[in-house]
Amino acid sequence: MAFSAIFSQKSFTCFSSFPHTLRRTNPLLPPSVRVVRAAAEPEAAAAKTEAAQSGGSAQPAEAAAKPKKPVYSMKKGQIVRVDKEKYLNSVNYLSVGHPPYYKGLDYIYEDRGEVLDLRIFDTGEYALVAWVGIPTAPAWLPTDMLIMSDSLKYERM
Numbered sequence: 001m002a003f004s005a006i007f008s009q010k011s012f013t014c015f016s017s018f019p020h021t022l023r024r025t026n027p028l029l030p031p032s033v034r035v036v037r038a039a040a041e042p043e044a045a046a047a048k049t050e051a052a053q054s055g056g057s058a059q060p061a062e063a064a065a066k067p068k069k070p071v072y073s074m075k076k077g078q079i080v081r082v083d084k085e086k087y088l089n090s091v092n093y094l095s096v097g098h099p100p101y102y103k104g105l106d107y108i109y110e111d112r113g114e115v116l117d118l119r120i121f122d123t124g125e126y127a128l129v130a131w132v133g134i135p136t137a138p139a140w141l142p143t144d145m146l147i148m149s150d151s152l153k154y155e156r157m
Contacts, residue, residue: 070120072143078115079149080129082108086145107134112149 074080087093087108088101098105108131116138117128127146130138 072118072120073125074115074118074127074143074146074148076115076118079112080115080127080146081110081113081149082129082141083145083147084109087141090142090145092141107131107136108139115146118143 111131111134113129113131115127116130119126119128119140123142125143126140127143128138128140129146
């Protein structure tokens with residue numbers, strides 16, 4: 001904190017020593033940018049004044065309505081595998097367009113994958129899974145088709 005205070009004092013004195021003749025006076029250059037308030041700000045101010053005039057206090061109700069943290073079924077860093085039967089019967093597999101029992105995807109059933117991120121979308125809870133040692137991009141998969149590992153120790157099937 002002391003460093004930033006000293007730095008700001010020095011930078012203030014440094015900039016104050018510049019002459020003010022460096023302003024643009026060339027008519028060929030475009031004019032300076034002027035900051036204009038957004039249209040939503042007067043509406044918010046009008047809503048506050050209406051609430052104050054009506055005698056109601058809208059601020060405590062708004063402050064109390066914080067968005068709740070989502071509760072996930074697993075956590076980041078969890079080691080997972082994909083359930084083969086659920087994946088082969090899912091929309092995710094059909095959208096890829098592979099032939100039935102395609103052998104190129106066997107690594108998602110046999111090798112370990114790590115959960116990088118969790119999100120709740122309109123269609124349910126999804127996990128971003130990256131496979132360790134496999135040079136492929138991570139994939140968003142529904143958490144209901146993932147098999148969680150209890151420990152970080154890994155044995156290939």
